Amino acid sequence: MAEHQTSLLRAKNVSVAFKIRGEYITAVSNVDLTVKPGEVYALVGESGSGKSTLATAMIGLHDPAYTKVTGDIQFETQDLLKLTNEEWPALRGNVMSMIFQDPLSALNPLQKIGDQIKEALMMHDVYPETAYDDRVLDLLNSVGINHPKWVANEFPHQLSGGMRQRVVIAIAVANKPRLIIADEPTTALDVTIQAQILDLLKTIQKENSAGILLITHDLGVVAEVADTVGVMYAGQIVEQAPVAKLFEAPKHPYTRSLLRSIPTLDQQNDDLYVIAGSVPSLKKMDHRRDMFLDRIPWIDDDLRQATNVSLNEVSPEHFVRGTAWQTFRFAEEK
Numbered sequence: 082m083a084e085h086q087t088s089l090l091r092a093k094n095v096s097v098a099f100k101i102r103g104e105y106i107t108a109v110s111n112v113d114l115t116v117k118p119g120e121v122y123a124l125v126g127e128s129g130s131g132k133s134t135l136a137t138a139m140i141g142l143h144d145p146a147y148t149k150v151t152g153d154i155q156f157e158t159q160d161l162l163k164l165t166n167e168e169w170p171a172l173r174g175n176v177m178s179m180i181f182q183d184p185l186s187a188l189n190p191l192q193k194i195g196d197q198i199k200e201a202l203m204m205h206d207v208y209p210e211t212a213y214d215d216r217v218l219d220l221l222n223s224v225g226i227n228h229p230k231w232v233a234n235e236f237p238h239q240l241s242g243g244m245r246q247r248v249v250i251a252i253a254v255a256n257k258p259r260l261i262i263a264d265e266p267t268t269a270l271d272v273t274i275q276a277q278i279l280d281l282l283k284t285i286q287k288e289n290s291a292g293i294l295l296i297t298h299d300l301g302v303v304a305e306v307a308d309t310v311g312v313m314y315a316g317q318i319v320e321q322a323p324v325a326k327l328f329e330a331p332k333h334p335y336t337r338s339l340l341r342s343i344p345t346l347d348q349q350n351d352d353l354y355v356i357a358g359s360v361p362s363l364k365k366m367d368h369r370r371d372m373f374l375d376r377i378p379w380i381d382d383d384l385r386q387a388t389n390v391s392l393n394e395v396s397p398e399h400f401v402r403g404t405a406w407q408t409f410r411f412a413e414e415k
């Protein structure tokens with residue numbers, strides 16, 4: 082079967098550059114990824130690694146006046162980079178939708194919850210006028226809101242953060258999207274609510290067979306819900322694998338370092354592993370190299386300076402950038 086028939090969203094060679102003081106600077110470089118129907122693909126990486134920039138390109142929300150998106154992004158059979166502003170609304174909020182980190186800014190503070198959901202439904206679907214209210218209540222029910230009639234009559238500020246995110250999800254799934262892009266959907270919520278929202282996303286994904294592109298910096302979230310994981314560093318994917326493989330046999334030094342920095346319950350001491358340094362600023366990025374190696378002082382200089390580093394399939398479905406992983410050791414293992 083041709084690749085596009087088995088994929089929902091397929092990005093090939095996607096780069097994003099921002100115009101900064103008259104010059105285009107690359108923030109995302111040559112990314113390939115595929116989200117299949119019914120799959121959760123998690124993009125993980127530290128702040129500044131380019132996850133949101135990539136996701137924003139997928140849903141056509143970059144301002145073309147100062148952002149250049151190149152490569153190829155296919156959603157089902159549509160070429161997203163060729164869509165005009167007039168064509169986007171038929172997709173966005175309909176067959177593909179987005180959930181952002183901060184539910185409060187995603188909702189209209191002056192409009193009752195029920196009316197906001199109704200509006201989302203009316204934009205893309207035609208029901209008999211009386212059926213809208215029932216649809217709104219059904220949707221609120223489906224995202225685990227126990228008193229939908231009461232919530233429909235509230236304004237966003239009257240609800241808790243967790244309830245607001247449920248409402249945002251209800252709006253996002255109102256038109257049964259085939260793809261949901263969720264950018265840090267649980268980061269603003271406390272831990273118990275996080276788990277409930279992740280469960281909810283999983284249920285929606287299963288029931289609608291929707292694909293989810295989940296953006297997170299939290300490997301705990303990845304372990305909980307992802308099927309496939311792409312690890313991003315400085316605008317590039319440095320490792321991609323099915324979730325079990327990534328946790329059992331991580332290869333790239335960045336993935337190994339991220340995994341090592343997760344606190345565990347059986348940890349003997351209080352010292353958490355900290356990755357020294359930070360993601361380079363856009364101006365300092367050199368996408369021909371493996372830039373994470375700049376944060377490992379004991380690594381061979383030849384490896385650090387090597388250019389034309391590429392992402393290679395090292396075992397079925399497991400892709401790793403560069404070759405440093407073959408000899409990489411943590412400082413105390415040397």
Ligand SMILES: Nc1ncnc2c1ncn2[C@@H]1O[C@H](COP(=O)(O)OP(=O)(O)OP(=O)(O)O)[C@@H](O)[C@H]1O
Nearest residue numbers: 099108126127128129130131132133134135362363
């Ligand atoms: N509109 C913009 N103009 C210029 N630079 C930008 C713009 N948006 C993002 N950047 C830069 O692009 C790089 C990637 O940012 P991005 O927000 O995509 O990372 P991220 O991995 O999603 O991090 P976070 O979790 O903090 O959102 C950063 O250096 C950021 O400063």
